[in-house]
Amino acid sequence: DTEVTQTPKHLVMGMTNKKSLKCEQHMGHRAMYWYKQKAKKPPELMFVYSYEKLSINESVPSRFSPECPNSSLLNLHLHALQPEDSALYLCASSLGQGLPKETQYFGPGTRLLVL
Amino acid sequence: AQSVTQLDSHVSVSEGTPVLLRCNYSSSYSPSLFWYVQHPNKGLQLLLKYTSAATLVKGINGFEAEFKKSETSFHLTKPSAHMSDAAEYFCVVLGGNTPLVFGKGTRLSVIA
Numbered sequence: 387d388t389e390v391t392q393t394p395k396h397l398v399m400g401m402t403n404k405k406s407l408k409c410e411q412h413m414g415h416r417a418m419y420w421y422k423q424k425a426k427k428p429p430e431l432m433f434v435y436s437y438e439k440l441s442i443n444e445s446v447p448s449r450f451s452p453e454c455p456n457s458s459l460l461n462l463h464l465h466a467l468q469p470e471d472s473a474l475y476l477c478a479s480s481l482g483q484g485l486p487k488e489t490q491y492f493g494p495g496t497r498l499l500v501l
Numbered sequence: 502a503q504s505v506t507q508l509d510s511h512v513s514v515s516e517g518t519p520v521l522l523r524c525n526y527s528s529s530y531s532p533s534l535f536w537y538v539q540h541p542n543k544g545l546q547l548l549l550k551y552t553s554a555a556t557l558v559k560g561i562n563g564f565e566a567e568f569k570k571s572e573t574s575f576h577l578t579k580p581s582a583h584m585s586d587a588a589e590y591f592c593v594v595l596g597g598n599t600p601l602v603f604g605k606g607t608r609l610s611v612i613a
Contacts, residue, residue, distance in 0.1 A: 392544075419600070428591055428603035429545070442600065476544055489535070490601060494544040 389413075390493035392477050398499045401467060407496045409460040409477030416482035418460040419490065420452060423474040435460060436482065467500045474498075503528045503594045507604035515612045520564075520579040522607045524592030527573065534575045535593040535601075536566055545591065551575060562586070587611045 390411045399405050409418065417436050421429035434442035435454040449471075451463040460477055474497050478490040508523040526532060533552045537545040549560025556568040566577045575592060592604040 390544075426606075428606050431600050434600060478545075488595075489547060489550055491547065492537070492545040497542070 390477055390479055390491050392475075392493040392496050394496060395494070396497050396499075398501065399464065399467065400501055401469075403467075404463070404465045406464065407462040407475055407477075407498075409462075409479075409493055410458055411479040411491070411493075412458055413479065413491070414457075414481075415479035415491075416457055417480045417488075418454060419478040419480075420460070420462050421476040421478065421492075423476055423495070425473075429476055433462075464498075467498075469500050472498055472500045503530075503532065503602045505592050505594050505602055505604040507590075507592050507607050509607050510605065511608045511610065513610040513612060514582045516584055517581050520577070520582045520586065520609065522577040522590050522592075522609065524575045524577065524604060525573050526575060526592070526594045528594055533595040534566075534568060535595070536560065536564070536575075536577050537591045537593060539589045539591065539606075541588070548577070548590075582609075582611045584611050584613065 393408045419434050420432040422432055423429040431444050432446045433452045438454045449466045453461040474495045476495045477493040480488045480490045504527045506525045514520055535550045536548040538548050539545050548564050549558045549566055551558050551568045559565045564579045566575050568575050587610055590607045593601045595601050
């Protein structure tokens with residue numbers, strides 16, 4: 387099973403709302419990733435968790451707050467977002483950072499619209 | 502440092518004709534290379550990967566790619582395009598312990 391699931395599929399929120407995106411995998415992977423993808427662009431890396439610890443933060447604004455409660459779950463908490471944050475948010479997982487040649491498996495994404 | 506160049510932003514083929522999507526890479530390490538496909542409003546699906554085993558890699562849905570170190574290329578091919586192949590394709594490099602580096606993508610259109 388190479389499935390990564392993400393909820394919700396779609397999300398519309400106002401600039402003062404607080405919401406969360408969820409990602410789950412049951413492949414025993416120990417590295418999980420958040421990407422942001424704008425229309426007609428490749429995904430851009432936001433965060434990497436390795437063994438439930440944040441290992442990479444690509445200078446993402448603090449209105450995005452990641453959380454990894456356990457090795458299967460990854461959340462992205464959203465607060466005071468701007469309209470330019472509207473995008474497809476993709477989650478991915480891999481065996482574990484530090485292992486060479488490993489493959490990332492992506493979820494279907496959450497399409498976020500900020501009004 | 503790693504980088505990827507997808508040489509065509511848009512490729513259009515007729516159904517039943519061959520597909521060629523071109524990718525050149527630059528890597529300080531012995532790279533791993535991937536092709537992902539993204540259908541409209543969907544996530545990314547792994548098509549195939551090269552990890553220093555056989556240089557000709559076969560993937561899903563009839564796609565294959567050949568790693569050519571002398572040309573620093575990893576072009577994606579398919580003998581016969583199907584309407585369902587219409588999508589965005591990303592060439593991706595992974596070197597050492599760095600996160601994935603994506604190309605800008607190639608949009609494949611298939612004409613009936």
